Amino acid sequence: MAVNADQAREGGFVRVWSSAADAPRLRRPTDVILLVTSILALGLLALAAPGPTGADHALDAVLARLEPLFGWLWSIVYAVLTLWAVGVVLLAAASRGRRLLLVDQLIASAVAFGAALGVGALAGTHPSLIVSGLVSSGPPVVYVATRVAIVTAVVVTASPHLARPWRYASRLVVGLGAVAAIGLHATNLIGASAAIAVGIAAAAVAHLVMGSPQGRLTDAQVQVALADLGVLATRVTAAPARVAAENLLVARTEQGTDLLVKVYGRDAWDSQVVGSLWTALTRRGERAHVWGTRRSRVEHEALYTMLAAQVGVPTLDVVAVGLADQGDALLVTSSPRAYLSLLESGVPGEELLGDTWRAVVALNAAGIAHRRIENSSVVVRTDGSVALADFDAAAHASDEGDLRTDQARLLVVTALAVGIDRALSAAVEVVGPEGLAAVLPYVQPAALGSRTRAELRGATWTLDELRAAAVAAAGVEDPPLERLRRVTPRSIGRLLVVGLLVYVLVTLLAGVDLASVASALASAEWAWLAAALALSPTIQMALAGATMGAATARLRYVPVLMLQYAIQFISLVLPATAARLALEVRVFQKFGIPAATALSFGLIDSVSGFVVQVALIVLILVSGLPGFTSAVPAASSTAGSGSTSPSLVALLVALVAIGVGVTLLVPRLRHRLTALLPRARAALADQGRAARSALGVLRRPAKVAAMLGGNLGAQLLQAGVLAFCLHSFGQTVAFSQLILVNTAVSLCAGLMPVPGGMGVAEVGFTVGLQAVGVPSEIAVSTAITFRLVTFYLPPVWGAAAMRWLRRNEYA
DSSP: OOOOHHHHHHHHSSOOBSSOTTOOOBOOHHHHHHHHHHHHHHHHHHTTTTOOOHHHHHHHHHHHHHHHHHHHHHHHHHHHHHHHHHHHHHHHHHSTTOHHHHHHHHHHHHHHHHHHHHHHHHTTOOHHHHHHTTTOOSSSOOSSOHHHHHHHHHHHHHGGGBOHHHHHHHHHHHHHHHHHHHHTTSSOHHHHHHHHHHHHHHHHHHHHHHOBOOOOOOHHHHHHHHHHTTOOEEEEEEOSSOOTTSEEEEEEETTSOEEEEEEEOSTTHHHHHHHHHHHHHHOTTOOOOSSOOHHHHHHHHHHHHHHHHHTTOOBOOEEEEEEOTTSOEEEEEEOOSEEGGGSOTTOSOHHHHHHHHHHHHHHHHTTEEOOOOOGGGEEEOTTSOEEEOOOTTOEEOSSHHHHHHHHHHHHHHHHHHHOHHHHHHHHHHHHHHHHHHHHGGGOSGGGSOHHHHHHHHTSSSOHHHHHHHHHHHHTOOOOOOOOOOOOOHHHHHHHHHHHHHHHHHHHHHHTOOHHHHHHHHHTOOHHHHHHHHHHTHHHHHHHHHHHHHHOSSOOOHHHHHHHHHHHHHHTTTSBHHHHHHHHHHHHHHHTTOOHHHHHHHHHHHHHHHHHHHHHHHHHHHHHOOOOOOSOEEOTTOOTTTOOEEOOHHHHHHHHHHHHHHHHHHSHHHHHHHHHHHHHHHHHHHHHHHHHHHHGGGGGOHHHHHHHHHHHHHHHHHHHHHHHHHHHTTTOOOOHHHHHHHHHHHHHHHHHSSSBTTTTHHHHHHHHHHHHTTOOHHHHHHHHHHHHIIIIISHHHHHHHHHHHHHHTTOO
16 A cells, blocks of 8 residues: 555654665675774874873863863763663664674674774783773773773664664764763873774774675665655565665556656765765776765756756656655656666667667767666666666766767677677667777776676676677777786896895995994884885875876776886886886776877876976975085095085986996997887877877866876875884984985986886985985985885785786776
8 A cells, every 4th residue: 555644754753773674784895994994093093102192181181171160071971982882782682683783793892802902002001901991980091992992893883774863873972982081081082092993993894794784775664755755655676777875666656657766865875975986986987976965966867867858868757856854865767667688688679779879879969978878777668669767977078088988888788788799780870880980999898887897707708809899890900908018037136136236336325334224224113114104005096196187088096096006016127107108008098098198198197297396396495495404425434534425416417427328338228229219209209199189188277286286295295204214213304305305316216217216216315315414324224114115015015906907907
């Protein structure tokens, strides 16, 4: 029977649980992000643990002033913290079908207690104090606050199961409880922060082990929400094509008509946002929905569905759209008879395939990119005609690549449904050989949606076979992808030899011996070196932003970030600039970008980095900020000789001159250089033609800002890592001096045809640090450790990034 609005509200006035007791459990990217963030936070807090820090003293002073007014309140709030956790546990125990949540909370509590013991022990806290902190409500101050950690673990573990108002109330109670613990002198600010991080990490571990619900509405709750929008349904069932992070259902009305209902649940919104952001960062065809609301998403899809219908594109009829009384967003359309993915391979006739192509071409001709062509996006209406659905990611396209990507996706989708030959025949019939040829650069794995890529793995043919057949049907040549040089035993041996020569050269220039360097390395504070190693990967995060800014095409952040990490791996065996350009071209081609244009993007990125480096050097030298303050001690000088060697700039100029002289004097190198000149001129001519379109990025302020900002951020982060390395040896200099040293050395090392600037960078950092007043043995040790955390160790995760690129067919 139908559920009217009054009846619906009776059962849904107070929603405690976010989803049904038997809702499927999934391992969500949200928990991975929470776990990684918590571990990083604990690592940073460990640098100052167990305290007290300046922030601890400042907060204690504030709380001392508030003591006359709120001192009595701390004990009550701390007790409420415990009672709230007990209430959450009892609620799970008393609710039917929620007993598995008790297991989750038990696992999280055990992990939190063990982690609190471990983190506290690392900071020097005796385990007995950690145990006593579980029951104590007063001094002594303990790092980590055990009770706060366990309560946080219990509450955060239950959060995905609770409706959003209760979830927010739980977070408020945990925050106030942590402040109360500080006010009662049971812990300090750093101890309370570590406790919350431990609790969140423990809950994330429990979710990753056991899974957690997505907060999807039950069928009965969807029936309630439909009644709020004036749509009375007698039955609600799951749709055949349910999409991740969405609740897609079919509702039967009183008149017997089926309606398709897409729901963005209020209680699932957090996971929907994170899931959307994750897929947008990793897949070309996805868009992030971070700033929009639930209402804006359903209204956006309804708007573009109606806009497409106005330009003659067959779509599903929009019946209702809006927010239900409980805050759930719904889009209601007419229900299709079938999805293309659910039809038998022989069912879609040639007319239906042609109509599908004509619908997408008409949509693109109106300047609208669908951006999510999947098997579920092509539907058959009740009258047997084809229609397009799922306009959630649609937008007016300013880039032709978005329109071509729609057609490339459609080609793959139809090939999956009816086979390669029939799919190509339908495409040629509508767009012709020329149109198919224009689509070919986008028939790449990176241009496809995640579900299409998954379906390709089970297909009887490969994407390369489809592309080859499309090349033959279009009558064009398939442009080859750039090939990359691989790591070989010879290159590894060359690396070891160069490393030995680097060490000899650095020690000779610095005038120090092995014993003094070993003594300096032994005196290092390893916590600061660990902080430098943790900060090092963020450099590539900034460079990834610069690379995305250099490209006019739409790229995705995670593949570009993996590209930057992979470059660190390749840089061991190829000169840094050559490795960067070769690998970037390869990955850009996987996004459907021609090789010449991809190379132009890479060159623009490199030039923007060069501009930032020169600008930083000039700014520091002319602005009066601290720069080079002393001459470099000569290798043979003594304490009383007073003799000095040339400045850093003069020494680096000499190294450049030596390199040029060797190239001109050695016949083999000279002949190789002269042989490269004709090819370089021809390549420059080709690049000039491709650069005309690539340079369009300079007319986009946002792109220019991303390029310059990313490269500037990378230089500042490198200087920060250098500061951590230097501080580990008990030395500090002005940050502007470190920026000057790092930027000058990076600029010169990038111009040298040496893998990763090996030798040049070590010498440069040693001499540069000496030029700002750092003792020789400390300068050598800092240069070694800095290069270790920024060049020699990153290939470890760079190799993993390269495997990720290959596994996901980006390289």
